[in-house]
Amino acid sequence: NAGVTQTPKFQVLKTGQSMTLQCAQDMNHEYMSWYRQDPGMGLRLIHYSVGAGITDQGEVPNGYNVSRSTTEDFPLRLLSAAPSQTSVYFCASSRTGGGIVRETQYFGPGTRLLVL
């Protein structure tokens, strides 16, 4: 198993550009999520999904879109990049038991994004 994979590893964007951060997992996990991590702020949840076709907003959803058409993939779209979106982005997945995340969240290696 590859676990959770993310592409790209690094990206530089200009303000106003759009892009999609890719995330895929091969563990058949229902729960997937996107976080951003900034110095002193910790990991903040952007969007998450409890299964194909079901997504919900996290703490900081503005400026980002997600969709979950398959169990494996959970892409994050930046609609119009802003310097405030400069951050490290992590995708994560886990199984759920009884609808509750009780088990390990597996994280991808992260995408470092710089918006100029």
Next chain:
Amino acid sequence: RKEVEQDPGPFNVPEGATVAFNCTYSNSASQSFFWYRQDCRKEPKLLMSVYSSGNEDGRFTAQLNRASQYISLLIRDSKLSDSATYLCVVNNVRNTGFQKLVFGTGTRLLVSP
């Protein structure tokens, strides 16, 4: 008030020392609790889940106090390799029935020779 609060540290300890971290959470409905470890410029990885009765994994002991809404992590006989940031994580169930994991900002540990 933050949903999950941790002392950012850093905690500087010598090898062999015992060190403890605490974490408080605000949502009394939280159902699952975890400690994650994050090395510099790497992704977080699960260190251990935290159970109501307390649990131990080698040199690591985790405790949960639901009444006071805090979680602790105790590391005995610290190793240089324990140097990392330790993240406290709780699971909050929203009124939609969906749930989300909330991460603390982390406590940094530096173990010196």
